[in-house]
Amino acid sequence: MSRVNDSNNFLSIGKSLPRKEDRRLLTGQGRYLDDIQVAGELHACFVRSPYQHALILAIDTEAAEAAPEVVAVVTGKDLAEWTTTHRMAPPIDGLLPIEMTALPADKVRFHGDPVACIVATDRYLAEDASELVEVDYEPLDPVCDMFKAMEDGAPLIEKDMGTNLISHQTFETGNILHVMESAGRVVESTFSTPRQTPLPIETRGCIAEWDEGTQHLTVHVGNQAPHPYRSALAGRLKLKETQVTVIVPDVGGGFGQKIALYREELTIAALARHLKRPVRWREDRMENLLAASHAREDFVRTRAAVDANGRITGLTLELVEDFGAYCFFPANYLARVVAVILTGPYDIGEYAFDVKVVLTNKCGNGPMRAPMAITSWVMEGTIDNIARELGLDPVQVRRLNMVADDAYPHVMATGETMEDINPGAALERGLEAIGYADFRRRQEADREHGIYRGLGICSVVESTTYGSKFYKAAGIPGSGHECAWVKVDPSGTIRASAGVMATGQGYETSFSQAVAEGLGVNPQDVDIKLGNTDIAPYGMGSRGARGGTAGGGTLYLAATGVREKALAIAAKLLGLNTAYQLTMRDGRVCRLIDDDIQETDLTLADIARTAYLDPTRLPDGMEPGLEVTRAYDPPPMTYSNSCHFCEVVVDVPTGAVEISRYVVVENCGNVLNPQIVEGQQLGAIVMGLSGSLFEQVVYDESGYNQTGLLADYLVATASDMPNIEILSVATPNRRTPIGLKGMAEGGVMGSIGAISNAVSDALSPFGAVVENHPISPSRLRLMLREKT
Amino acid sequence: MDKVAFRLNVNGMDHDVLAEPRKLLSDAIREDIGLTGTHVGCEHGVCGACTVLIDGKPQRACLVFAIQAQGQAITTIENVTGEDGGYSPLQQALHEEHGLQCGFCTPGIVVTMEAYLKENPDPSERDIRDVLSGNLCRCTGYQSIVKAVQKAARRMRGEDTEVA
Numbered sequence: 001m002s003r004v005n006d007s008n009n010f011l012s013i014g015k016s017l018p019r020k021e022d023r024r025l026l027t028g029q030g031r032y033l034d035d036i037q038v039a040g041e042l043h044a045c046f047v048r049s050p051y052q053h054a055l056i057l058a059i060d061t062e063a064a065e066a067a068p069e070v071v072a073v074v075t076g077k078d079l080a081e082w083t084t085t086h087r088m089a090p091p092i093d094g095l096l097p098i099e100m101t102a103l104p105a106d107k108v109r110f111h112g113d114p115v116a117c118i119v120a121t122d123r124y125l126a127e128d129a130s131e132l133v134e135v136d137y138e139p140l141d142p143v144c145d146m147f148k149a150m151e152d153g154a155p156l157i158e159k160d161m162g163t164n165l166i167s168h169q170t171f172e173t174g175n176i177l178h179v180m181e182s183a184g185r186v187v188e189s190t191f192s193t194p195r196q197t198p199l200p201i202e203t204r205g206c207i208a209e210w211d212e213g214t215q216h217l218t219v220h221v222g223n224q225a226p227h228p229y230r231s232a233l234a235g236r237l238k239l240k241e242t243q244v245t246v247i248v249p250d251v252g253g254g255f256g257q258k259i260a261l262y263r264e265e266l267t268i269a270a271l272a273r274h275l276k277r278p279v280r281w282r283e284d285r286m287e288n289l290l291a292a293s294h295a296r297e298d299f300v301r302t303r304a305a306v307d308a309n310g311r312i313t314g315l316t317l318e319l320v321e322d323f324g325a326y327c328f329f330p331a332n333y334l335a336r337v338v339a340v341i342l343t344g345p346y347d348i349g350e351y352a353f354d355v356k357v358v359l360t361n362k363c364g365n366g367p368m369r370a371p372m373a374i375t376s377w378v379m380e381g382t383i384d385n386i387a388r389e390l391g392l393d394p395v396q397v398r399r400l401n402m403v404a405d406d407a408y409p410h411v412m413a414t415g416e417t418m419e420d421i422n423p424g425a426a427l428e429r430g431l432e433a434i435g436y437a438d439f440r441r442r443q444e445a446d447r448e449h450g451i452y453r454g455l456g457i458c459s460v461v462e463s464t465t466y467g468s469k470f471y472k473a474a475g476i477p478g479s480g481h482e483c484a485w486v487k488v489d490p491s492g493t494i495r496a497s498a499g500v501m502a503t504g505q506g507y508e509t510s511f512s513q514a515v516a517e518g519l520g521v522n523p524q525d526v527d528i529k530l531g532n533t534d535i536a537p538y539g540m541g542s543r544g545a546r547g548g549t550a551g552g553g554t555l556y557l558a559a560t561g562v563r564e565k566a567l568a569i570a571a572k573l574l575g576l577n578t579a580y581q582l583t584m585r586d587g588r589v590c591r592l593i594d595d596d597i598q599e600t601d602l603t604l605a606d607i608a609r610t611a612y613l614d615p616t617r618l619p620d621g622m623e624p625g626l627e628v629t630r631a632y633d634p635p636p637m638t639y640s641n642s643c644h645f646c647e648v649v650v651d652v653p654t655g656a657v658e659i660s661r662y663v664v665v666e667n668c669g670n671v672l673n674p675q676i677v678e679g680q681q682l683g684a685i686v687m688g689l690s691g692s693l694f695e696q697v698v699y700d701e702s703g704y705n706q707t708g709l710l711a712d713y714l715v716a717t718a719s720d721m722p723n724i725e726i727l728s729v730a731t732p733n734r735r736t737p738i739g740l741k742g743m744a745e746g747g748v749m750g751s752i753g754a755i756s757n758a759v760s761d762a763l764s765p766f767g768a769v770v771e772n773h774p775i776s777p778s779r780l781r782l783m784l785r786e787k788t
Numbered sequence: 789m790d791k792v793a794f795r796l797n798v799n800g801m802d803h804d805v806l807a808e809p810r811k812l813l814s815d816a817i818r819e820d821i822g823l824t825g826t827h828v829g830c831e832h833g834v835c836g837a838c839t840v841l842i843d844g845k846p847q848r849a850c851l852v853f854a855i856q857a858q859g860q861a862i863t864t865i866e867n868v869t870g871e872d873g874g875y876s877p878l879q880q881a882l883h884e885e886h887g888l889q890c891g892f893c894t895p896g897i898v899v900t901m902e903a904y905l906k907e908n909p910d911p912s913e914r915d916i917r918d919v920l921s922g923n924l925c926r927c928t929g930y931q932s933i934v935k936a937v938q939k940a941a942r943r944m945r946g947e948d949t950e951v952a
């Protein structure tokens with residue numbers, strides 16, 4: 001129709017517009033959950049288990065109930081009457097079903113498990129009263145190690161399950177056994193990340209209001225996926241979905257921790273309905289560290305069959321993940337993606353995996369930016385080990401095994417199709433930027449002076465936007481589609497909404513660009529309304545890296561629908577037979593005459609006025625109004641790629657790691673707002689570096705969480721982190737609207753691998769290889785002691 | 789614990805507060821005075837989100853009892869503005885450099901770095917990173933914040949005055 005949206009000719013997208021969100025957030029006018037006050041609200045506080053595994057014999061709430069200003073004290077028994085039990089039983093091969101109540105009535109399963117909830121008129125007094133609740137526990141043997149949890153006779157987290165091995169999935173290509181057995185050489189590598197926590201700087205919390213007159217529940221909560229959350233909440237409370245509204249205010253970060261309906265939030269909602277009064281809960285940091293979803297903690301072993309040149313002829317993966325005690329997500333959900341996309345940019349035809357997920361007496365796991373974080377480290381660390389064992393250059397081994405950029409689409413051994421990526425170009429561009437040959441010379445020369453430099457390279461193929469076909473194929477219930485609407489009001493103002501919700505990604509800005517592009521208006525004139533389930537269309541929420549492609553892409557499509565209707569009206573008003581040759585620019589109808597664009601007198605506001613207030617002038621048969629709702633289901637999977645280069649200097653006597661340079665080459669397709677995308681990339685890379693160098697949730701041997709204070713859970717600060725240079729070799733995706741691909745997690749995947757490989761490279765004279773995180777000075781000193 | 793009446797001076801205005809002596813300054817500012825720009829991320833003095841100025845010096849409001857702050861001048865993010873009532877140079881630079889994402893850490897960072905730049909008009913990147921290391925940000929990776937502080941410092945010194 002018009003030429004305005006040729007991919008080379010974007011007017012609104014691809015521009016670094018400063019963010020609309022910033023004004024309120026920079027001036028202290030943001031409105032986060034805890035900033036909202038509701039008249040007559042009560043404050044809740046949870047009593048948590050000091051045991052990691054114990055039967056609950058009795059709970060005496062009498063003293064707490066008698067404490068000043070206490071309104072109610074409830075336990076799992078009360079909640080069982082008000083809520084349903086959640087059964088997680090998707091029809092996935094190898095995954096066992098599991099059930100979860102609102103609060104445990106039978107036994108506690110980890111240190112921090114909530115057992116009772118106090119509601120008082122004041123938060124300080126609720127906390128005082130929580131100390132008066134007396135719980136009679138009978139301690140059980142805990143099991144806090146995933147390998148021990150798989151042994152015969154291990155204490156069971158779920159007795160009825162009969163095992164702690166909640167998920168076991170395997171895969172193999174036809175010839176893998178033969179390839180491994182007949183290989184000239186098999187290189188074995190291991191990798192392990194500890195337990196981590198997403199650690200948004202804003203903790204969890206919620207406010208629930210019950211309207212007795214309308215029998216309606218409104219819940220304010222920081223959440224990445226408001227509609228699926230509403231469905232879950234209504235179901236668990238035995239309410240109709242129309243009786244529940246979820247409103248998400250500004251969110252102080254999520255990183256995967258704000259997706260599921262937590263038991264605490266369900267409890268608060270049930271209490272608001274029971275008491276017929278608003279109830280609020282703000283988690284303190286200790287609760288966040290003990291009891292908000294954890295992530296990672298896995299052990300991985302690869303075995304690579306190679307020939308003398310370093311060509312990989314077959315690869316096997318064993319992965320064990322410690323999922324903790326509760327399943328807010330299907331237990332196989334995170335680990336399986338690692339196994340499915342492991343081979344990434346490499347042409348490895350024969351492949352097998354064995355993935356086990358185990359329950360233990362720890363806080364339950366969930367996703368954390370990126371759920372498949374370990375993937376690239378495992379693959380690229382394996383390649384480096386091959387190079388080391390065969391005495392080859394690691395870059396040569398990569399080049400030898402990589403799928404050529406012009407050979408995409410490429411079908412991985414697991415059947416996944418990757419397309420529109422260029423890992424070869426990203427690798428070469430980065431090598432050039434870093435000055436690879438020169439680096440090796442410097443490295444060599446500096447070693448003579450006791451300076452141990454290392455370079456780590458990590459190619460990443462990031463699965464970004466999951467379409468419904470992917471879910472179906474993986475046997476996971478749910479959908480990858482997204483829904484959006486764009487409405488032009490009678491006055492000509494433009495509003496738009498989608499089902500995704502931002503937790504800092506700047507959707508109000510980037511989505512206004514997508515709508516502006518599709519509609520032909522200025523992004524400043526588009527208001528994005530997200531996070532209220534009564535306003536936004538039912539969507540799947542923000543997770544993975546789907547926000548841009550699924551959210552932005554769907555909004556773009558809805559906006560083009562509005563433009564088409566507006567231009568059809570314009571043609572009629574201008575007395576033209578057809579809208580061909582009409583387009584919209586900055587809210588004004590223009591005629592394309594040859595290659596010239598001529599403005600008409602007609603504006604979008606004129607068209608809107610006609611559409612709503614003067615419908616007899618519309619083309620025959622056209623509905624009044626000017627709004628379009630669209631749903632869009634992305635391809636089964638979109639992929640972005642990148643290549644990370646991390647240069648370090650390791651101080652051998654102290655084990656300190658200094659990052660001296662960090663370069664990343666990105667291909668995440670066309671982007672809505674380059675500055676926002678860069679912000680996501682920087683944030684992701686630092687999250688990966690922080691995890692690799694510092695982060696670890698520590699349970700002692702008996703299962704007590706030792707990292708209940710932020711001072712104990714180390715994360716990167718500004719002085720620990722390098723400046724990151726970002727280069728681009730972007731190519732668009734051919735199948736998504738506007739060529740979007742998505743990103744936001746690849747940075748984590750890449751930096752984990754790059755830093756680990758860099759430290760191993762630095763320590764290669766000592767034969768030490770990083771196999772565990774965090775790469776702390778004490779761990780490095782220990783490794784070096786063992787080797788020297 | 790009984791509530792006591794005391795007076796807090798916040799952003800140049802006196803507020804009468806009736807609160808328990810154990811009430812944290814961060815909670816009093818947010819709940820009793822109603823200024824919610826000061827955020828609470830840890831209540832242990834680690835994250836820096838709650839930073840306010842007490843008599844001009846950055847302090848963690850979660851480590852001070854409200855009653856202890858009587859008679860002192862407290863300044864919060866709500867009082868940080870430019871001369872024209874718009875953005876301060878630092879806020880402007882953070883906006884231009886995308887120095888915030890979720891924005892939860894931002895008030896603490898703005899308050900901390902405003903005070904720092906007043907005393908240190910020409911800091912090195914290392915200096916900035918060292919001072920900033922008292923404020924945790926989980927979103928940005930810090931780089932864009934550092935760039936913004938450098939840019940604001942240049943502008944406050946009268947260099948690089950062009951505003952995008």
Ligand code: FES
Binds near residue numbers: 829831834
């Ligand atoms: S809330 Fe005060 S330092 Fe974190």
Ligand code: FES
Binds near residue numbers: 504887891893894
């Ligand atoms: S912007 Fe989110 S924590 Fe800093």
